[in-house]
Amino acid sequence: MxxxxxxxxxxxxxxxxxxxxxxxxxxxxxxxxxxxxxxxxxxxxxxxxxxxxxxxxLGSTPIPNTEISDQTVEPASRTSQSRSRRWLIAIAAIAACLLLFVGIHTAFTDIETPPRNGTQTASNDSVAVANPDIVSEASDDERENDPSGSPRGPWVAFLRNSIDAQWGDHGTARRVGESLAAGRLTLKSGLIEFQTNRGAVVVVEGPADLDLVDDMEIRCRQGQLTVNAPPPAQGFLVRTESVDVVDLGTAFSMQVDINDDARIHVIEGEVDLVSPSDDAATSSLVNVAKRRLGKGESVEVESPGNYRDIEISDRLTNSKSRTQSITSSFDEINRRLWKHRRTEVAQDPSCLVYYDFSRETEPQTSDLILPNRAKTAADGSDGTIIGCDWTDGRWKGKHALDFKSLSDRILLSVAGRHNQLTCIVKIRVDALKEGSTPILMSRSMLARGLHWSIETTAENSSVARLVWRRNSESTASLPQEFSTKPILRDEQMGTWMQLAFVWNSDKGELQQFVDGKIVDTQWVETSGNSPTGELDLRDLQIGNGSPTVMEADMRPSNLCGRIDEFVLFGRELAPHEIQAFHNLGRSYWTSNGRDGDWEDADNWSDGISPNPGDDLYINHSGAEQAKYKAYVKANYGAIHVGSFSGQLGDLIIEGGVLNVDRNSSFMSRVGSSGGEGRLEQRGGDVRINTLQVGLDPGTKGQYVLQEGRLLLSRAPLLKKYSLSIGDNGGEGVFVISDGSIVTRQGVVLGRRGGKGAFRVLGSKADAISIGSFGAGDGEWYQGSGCTLDARIDDGGVTPIQVDEADGDGSEGANVTFCPGSLLDVGFLGESQSGSWDVMTWKGTLSDEGLQFAPTVDTEVWSFEFVDTNQSGAMDTLRVTARPPHKD
Amino acid sequence: MTDPTITRTRTHNEEVAALFLKHSSRIRGMILSMQPDFARADDVLQETFLTVSAKSEQFKFGTDFLSWVYQIARYKVLEDRRRSGKTTEQLSIASIESLLATGSGLLDDPQEERVEALKGCLTKLSPKARQAIELRYAREHPASEIATVLRWTVDSVYVALSRARSLLAKCINEDLRSKGVTI
Incomplete structure (x- = not known):
């Protein structure tokens, strides 16, 4: 050979x-x-x-793009379709199975996880789709993430409305406008409204558990329903354990509780109540109606055939007003969240244009002008409204512009050339028009201009792509074109969406997003002697590409729909920022209220207390530090202390209960993105998914556990750590002097070039249990130059226990000391002599070169690995202090 | 401290899904060996997982999970091949069958140490070699695109990638030998 x-x-x-x-x-x-x-x-x-x-x-060590950007690019040169999306889908499917476990957990918490995508905040993690660290983000709502996904089974209905819906584990549609397949549907809270293919409109209030059998039948295990069946849906059947309700062409509401008791109230017309049969074959409508119920009548059915007339219940009769009340409170929450975010966006120094479509502040403003709210707005960057009627936006009270006719448009112009650009638009397209629906278009064939539109495919006008084109430097060359797969479907029309693109000419990369999810990444290989891919943002128009301003040979095109928010940033927003924009779910500590009081809403941005699931950002320190001692029921998404470059954040937890693990894939961070963070826990119970202390270059992070309990309840998918100290070039320190820390999985010091230290001060800590929580094994990994620091007091030192929680003898609970990892040791009080166990583990030891820190007096101190149970394998790290020399 | 909802017994399907996740890197390695196109291999991996999930009841604990999954993956690769047609980039079915008959067990060797060794060895590559490897494996560029990016000829990209792999293989073996791991 x-x-x-x-x-x-x-x-x-x-x-x-x-x-x-x-x-x-x-x-x-x-x-x-x-x-x-x-x-x-x-x-x-x-x-x-x-x-x-x-x-x-990928994502942790970005590939330098300098070479790529320096090189060839012929305009419209071959673009490379990224496979990241395909990978995303692939891994999301795999991750979905992990959610079986995650789902078990979230079901346990009293506030449920909404469908929402992860917020991965470190800049280096922005290549989200291929980074297994955050794979489970993608899987949070796999079905929702895939805008191109079609229902798995035959679809029988579509979702008309969804108000603060907290979905359970079942149901194929998560967005308004999407189809619902036959099958089970669970709703933990909130309201949804769907309409079957035969026209029956069903409003469901959670908690509810239904089977959509087909477009004329549902089975209800639990929940409150209002059914309105127009003539084509006459005979619509709702089955329960105790009664089958047949709609004879009108409206009724019913309530089914978990004991199978059903209460039915007829709002209009009549219904028949039929006892269900055990035999499915004979349980059809041929059964004799046991009871016909007329308008205004109400009965309770505790068991089949046992009908009892009841007083009309407010809950049953007032479902419409209840719906309205829930809707208005939902609108109120949305309005508050949006106002909160609006300020953040306007303050962002990279914001070039921000049209919030708000009319409340300047009623006198001409209807022709759309003010640019960006703090750094350049002169002349206000929008000019041509045609377009003012109308309602995403919620009551939110204004929008309605685009209908060929002349409707907004004109805008931003000076300068731009290497990076992010555009986010909140848009409702009322109908997919065959051909092109313009979103943002440069006027004429302007060199370096851009054209962003929704285009139906040639084969099928009920699906459409997002298409982005950039004009070349000269009209002689063809524009660069980036087109997604057909991802927008007819059923999504008439519903509000967030569309976004991010152009980065340095990378030659264009990303497109729908509702915060990345749907496409493509890039152009660039060359050294080519132009840079800048964009010229002069003479843009929103919602129109008609030939009155375009080249005469362009086909007229205009948007039929509404826009109620539009923003341009002169930088590349990371995917998590686009997602956050969609989620409206961030709260920033402002320290404008009472002295550090967490519960004082004035201490949070816009005077609004954080909502459940929010990401919290604390970037104030000293007198402006945040203090927590509450029993807030809310479970937050993540906490970021010291997450802004060059800023110091300080949080003190004095007591109470703080839960920060609502979304399984969110990571909390103390010190990240170049900031400096310090979290001091002086008491209380703190529960966090995964904690990263000191992440990213130029960052310092410190978690000081003085008392109380810290539980790190999760680990990123396919990773083995729950606590990472000093990560991706950052510096982190974890100190414990009392209380306890328990983790689900391992502790890593010095991941990806970071520098970490773990300090145990004395013997007062109750437990340092790595891997003791839930399934999964502990792990200790100490990178080169990272320090394990043990300080001995009168009682010795609390040992770090690396547990194999499931006791299955599997591969976990291992301990690794990389070459040059350091052991620091000393006394807290008076010097003593003796031996102390610093760490014990159940797995195997891999010592590649643990050594004493230079400050340790090796005349006094020594360390050894010990096999305490004579198993043949080392299981303990022990330090020994000899009595001092007597000269 | 325990959480009863987490430590409850997992269902059979959940156990199978967890096993798949645990071995996903090996399963992908297996698929990549039959389908070198990364994107298509990822598609096959996804389909394999869906089938494994759907048929999880057929798997009995105590039997060889990986060989069961490999059978499904093999079928999926061949199915993909039928759909997309064979190209000169792919091996013949006869070759694949003979490969599966011998030696695929190598993929099942414990990988942790090997992966650790690989991480260390990657840092020892020359910057250019590492860049070529990154462009190939992280950014999924085919050789022709790497050639454009690095201004090399396509053939020199093939040579560079091949050399880099040989160096990595040698480095990993030396590393493992030095730690007393049987190769």
Whole structure:
């Protein structure tokens, strides 16, 4: 066997470079020799590992783009379709199974997880789609994430409305406008309204558990329903355990509780109540109606056939007003959240244009002008409204502009050329028009201009792509074009969406987003001598591409729909920022209220207390630090202390209960993105998913646990740590002097070039249990230059226990000390002599070079790994202090 | 401290899903060996998972999980092949079958140490070699695109990638040997 030749052929195979003849050659070699086959598998193993490893690193060690951006780019040169989305879907499917476990957990908490995507805040994590760290983000709401996804089964209804709906584990549609397949649907709280293909409108108030059998039948296990059946849906059937209700063409409401008791009230017309039969075949409508119920009548059915007339219940009769009341409170929440975010957006120094479509502040403003709310708005960047009627936006009281006719548009112009641009628009497209629906268009064929539109596909006008084009530097070249797959469907029309794109000419990369989710990433390979891919934002128009201003040979096109928010940033927003924009779910500590009081709303941005699920940002310190001692029922998404570059954040937890694990994939951070964060826990119970202390270059983070309990309840998918100290070039310190820390999985010091220290001060801490919570094993990984610091007091030192929680003897609970990892040790009080166990573990030890820190007096101190149970494997790290020399 | 809702017994389907996740890197390695196109391999991985999930009841604990999954993955690769047609980039079905008959067990060797060694060895590559590897494996560029980016010829990209792999293989083996791991 010519091993060199074989190696070459194998590599050509893995690099997809085989020709017909080399393919044949390799085929013959493989089939004729076992040795070749073994060599194949060795190479295949390396190939697979490299793929896996590199995907893990993507996002943590960005590939320098300088070379790419310096090089070739011919305008409209070959664009490379990113596979990231496909990978996202693939891994999301895999991650979905993990959610089986996560779901178990979230069901346990009293506030449920809404469908919402992760907020991955470190800038380096922005390549979200391929970073397994945040894979589970994608899987949070896999179905929702996939705007192109069609229902899995035959669809029987579509979602008309959804008000603060907290979905359970079942149901195929999560967004208004999407189809609902036959099957189970669970709703934990909130309201949804769906309409079946036969026209029956069903309002469901959670908690509810239903089966959509088909477009004429549902089975209700629990919940409150109002059914309005127009003539085509006459005979619509709602089955329950105790009664089947047949709508004879009008409206009724009913309530089914978990004991199978059903209460039915007829609002209009009549219904028949039929006892259900055990035999499905005979339980159809041929059964004799046991009771016909007329308008205004109400009965309770505790068991089949047992009908009892009841007084009309407010709850049953007032479902419409209840719906309205819930709707208005939902609108109120939305309005508050949006106002809160509006200020943040306007203050962002990179915000070039912000049209909030608000009319409340300047009623006298001409209807022709759309003021640019950006703090740094340039002169002349207000929008000019041509045509367009004012109308309602996403909620009552929110204004929007309605685009209908060929002349309707907003004109705007921003000076300068822009290497990076993010555009986010809140839009309701009322109908997919065959051809193009313009969103944002440069006037004429302006060099470096852009054209962003929704375009139906040639084959099927009920699905559409988002298409983004950039004009070249000269009209001689074709525009660069970036087109998503067909991701927008007819059913989504008439509903509000958030569309966004992010252009980064340095990377030659364009990303497009729908409702905060990335739907496409493509890039152009650029070259050194090519123009830079700047954008010219002069003479733009929103919602129109008609030939009155475009080149005469352009087809007229205009938007039929509404827009109620539009923003341009002169920078590349990370995917998590786009998601956050969609979520409206961030609260910033402002310290404008009472002295550090968490519960004083004035201390939070816009005077609004954080909502459940929010990401909290604390970037004030000293006299402006935040203090927590409450028993807030809200479970937050994540806490970020010291997350702004160059700023210091300080949070003191004095007591109470603080839960920050509402979304399984969110990570809380103390010190990130170049900021400095300090969290001091002086008491209370704190529960956090995964904690990163000191993340990103130039960052310092410190968590000081002085008393109370800290539980780190999760680990990122496919990762083994719940606590990471010093990560991605950052510096982090974790100090424990009392109380306890319990984690679900491991502790990592010095991940991805970070520098971390773990300090145990004395013997007062009750427990340092790594991997003791839930399933999954602990792990201790200490990188080079990272420090384990143990200070001995009169009682010794609390040992760090690395547990194998499930006791299954599997591979976990291992301890690794990398070369040059440091052990620091000393006394808190008076010097003593003796031996103390600093760490114990149940797995295996991998000591590649733990050594004393330079400050340790090695005349006094020594350390050793000990096999305490004579198992043949070391299980304890022990330090010993000799009595001082007596000269 | 325990959480009863988390430590409750997992269902059979959940256990199978967890096993799949645990071994997903190996399963993907297996698929990549039969389908070198990353994107298509990822699609096959996804479909394999969906099938494994749907058929989880067929798997009995105590039997060989990976060989069961490999069978499904193999079928999915062949199905993908039928759909998209064979290209010169792919091996013949006869070759794939003979490969599966011998040696695929190598993928099942414990990988943790190997992965750790790989991480260390990657840092020892020359900057250019590492960049080529990154462009290939992280950014999924085919050789022709790497050639454009790095201003090399396509052939020199193939050579660079091949050399980088050989260096990595050697480095990993040395690393493992030094730690007393049987290779």
């Amino acid at each position: 010519d091993s060199k030749r074989l190696e070459k052929l194998l590599d050509l195979y893995f690099d997809q470079g085989l020709t017909e003849s080399t393919n044949l050659e390799l085929d013959q070699m493989i089939q004729s020799s076992e040795e070749v086959r073994l060599a194949f598998w060795k190479r295949a193993r390396l190939h697979g590992m490299l793929r896996h490893q590199m995907q893990e690193q």
